Amino acid sequence: MASCSKRARVDEAAFDSFDEEDEQPSSSTRRDAPLATTTALELDGTQRFSPTSMEALRHTQALDPEPEPVQHRPTHLTNGKRKIQTFVFFDLETTGIFPSSSGQEVLITTSEHATARLNNLIHETKENDYPRITEFAMVAIDRETLTKSLRKMHDIEIELRTNDEDATRFVYTPANVHSRLINPGLTSAEWELYTKRQSRNSKMVLTKDDLERQHTLLQEWIGIRLFLENLPKPLCIIAHNGIWFDFRLLYGELRRHNVLHDAFPDEVYFLDSWHTFKDLDQQSLADVEHVLAEKNNLLSVAAASRSAEAVIVNPQRTRPGDNADIFESVPIDQDDVLIIHPVAETKKTPVKRPDSRSTDVHQSPSVAARRALFSPQKERHHRGDVPPLRSDHPLNFLCSVKWPPAKHNCVRQQDFMQNQWAKWTFDRHRAAAALRTPGTYGLEGLYKRNIGGHYNAHTAEADCQALAQVAMAYGVDFLTYADRVAARFPF
Known part of the structure; x- marks a missing residue:
């Protein structure tokens, strides 16, 4: 120029x-x-x-x-x-x-x-x-x-939520x-x-x-x-x-x-x-809204769960006839959420803790880890002073260990509500409005929300390192998004 x-x-x-x-x-x-x-x-x-060749280029082109x-x-x-x-x-x-x-x-x-x-x-x-x-x-x-590295971050997220x-x-x-x-x-x-x-x-x-x-x-x-x-x-x-x-x-x-x-x-x-x-967060909110819209029988799930414990099971481990007297699984289109109908009996399905050396980012950890993902205590840590979750709240059921840290952090308990028929819905527009708060998508805001710890990266190299950490918080979704949307320079 x-x-x-x-x-x-x-x-x-x-x-x-x-x-x-x-x-x-x-x-x-x-x-x-x-x-x-x-x-x-x-x-x-x-x-x-x-x-030398650049000098020539400047004077000959x-x-x-x-x-x-x-x-x-x-x-x-x-x-x-x-x-x-x-x-x-x-x-x-x-x-x-x-x-x-x-x-x-x-x-x-x-x-x-x-x-x-x-x-x-x-x-x-x-x-x-x-x-x-x-x-x-x-x-x-x-x-x-x-x-x-993003798999390691996923494991850290599970551990942090498990231990509150x-x-x-x-x-x-x-x-x-x-x-x-x-x-x-x-x-x-x-x-x-x-x-x-x-x-x-x-x-x-x-x-x-x-x-x-x-x-x-x-x-x-x-x-x-x-x-x-x-x-x-x-x-x-x-x-x-x-x-x-x-x-x-x-x-x-x-x-x-x-x-x-x-x-x-x-x-x-x-x-x-x-x-x-920003696009990945909006997709996450739309996914949650879609699941609740399709599974509007959450009311019956909530009524049954008032006296029983809700447990998320791995769909791949559930076979016809297995534990049929304990759980009735409801199939859904999404590959990362399963809603369970617990019945009167409170016996728990045994779940084997996966090998910690596994490299599968979608592995299912312990039952305790699953229940801790959206515990009321954890919500207070991440969302501020909010009331404990009701026993029938969807976050007790829509809890996926496959979600990357960033997806967990953009879904808030206050954006779920019951309609006039007492069925739970997710207000995606309200959740999206919260993400429009100034600073939310600045690098510092993203780092604090998804990585945590002190942020003082105001040199070029430090900002690059911080950006890489935030990208990992979006998990494999970031990799596949880059494969699809990466563009050519127009020069």
């Missing part, structure tokens, strides 16, 4: 500090320095992306000063059998933010929509509205490792990390303005002295591209509010340095986690 030779006035709004909140991304600062003259780097036998981003490739994985093999959690710190956009951001749920929205934002953004990058971080986790504890669900996850400080290439006047802003905002930790000694993004892009080149493909770059901020800003910086051509290796996709987490 804006070149060093013709830098227009600095829009002060581009240097405003920014708190990562519900609707928009958090970010911080950066600039460019003289080009190095090292030898060219060989990638796949082709000379690409050495500082005939580029329109303001080219419109064009979509050249398919916007999603064209082979339905292929799955994302590497998840790259991505974050930037910058000199500021984009001017506030007008209106509410529409939820994006398809790859085509994601590519089109990013393309439109790029086209609408003025050259002088782009801030500069000051820190660039990527945390890459392969699919197998991420799957193992409220502790962190953080899971250490091995990853490949590429993090670079970037010289944003500011003028003297711009540095003065940046320093003034930085001194007043504790979240902008990088000073002028920290950044002036660093390389520019143009110089660092050699290593960044090589890092991406060596990761298993297909690869998905994930940023929180990335369409509105990180991916749009990355385009601006690559455009400013005239290195948009062949900037990424093949089979690189992107995903905005802000839209992903």
Whole structure:
């Protein structure tokens, strides 16, 4: 975008500090320095992306000063059998933010929509509205490792609810990390303005002295591209509010340095986690509403359960005739919920505790663990001061050990109610309204709600690590969602 030779006035709004909140991304600062003259780097036998070859590219490519981003490739994985093999959690710190956009951001749920929205934002953004990058971080986790970690987090969730504890669900996850400080290439006047802003905002930790000694993004892009080149493909770059901020800003910086051509290796996709987490939560609420609507005989279940204990059993272990005098199972369409009709007898069906070494994320733990998932005590830990569950409350029956932590945390007991026929219903719209509270889908809010513990991640690398933890809290649903919605960059 804006070149060093013709830098227009600095829009002060581009240097405003920014708190990562519900609707928009958090970010911080950066600039460019003289080009190095090292030898060219060989990638796949082709000379690409050495500082020397980039210098030549800048002076030999005939580029329109303001080219419109064009979509050249398919916007999603064209082979339905292929799955994302590497998840790259991505974050930037910058000199500021984009001017506030007008209106509410529409939820994006398809790859085509994601590519089109990013393309439109790029086209609408003025050259002088782009801030500069000051820190660039990527945390890459392969699919197998991420799957193992989310299973560990699932086990921690079960243990915490079993023991009625409220502790962190953080899971250490091995990853490949590429993090670079970037010289944003500011003028003297711009540095003065940046320093003034930085001194007043504790979240902008990088000073002028920290950044002036660093390389520019143009110089660092050699290593960044090589890092991406060596990761298993297909690869998905994930940023929180990335369409509105990180991916749009990355385009601006690559455009400013005239290195948009062949900037990424093949089979690189992107995903905005802000839209992903919001869509997954809405799907969870819709699932609960659907189950209760189809199983409106909960009233009879509740009446029978006033003097008997409700137990969830594993459908795969229930055979015709087994314990027929104790339980009558009601089949449902959902694969993760089973409603049970307990009868007068209070004898319990023995349930074998699964092997703790099992890698099946859908395994059924002990009866005690199942009953603790939505205990009144646990509700008070997670929802605040709420009354104990009634014995006939649906959460005593709609309790699945397959649910990931994030799904448990978005279903509230106060959103269930009885209608005029004394049948239980779930008010999905009320539950969704609660999730629209400011800050709910900021990275900090998501981390506190789903992971717990102290959050003070306001550097690019720390934010990447926090984002990876939140993604794991959504379980295998996050992986399959990324496979379906990951999109191609429109540049």
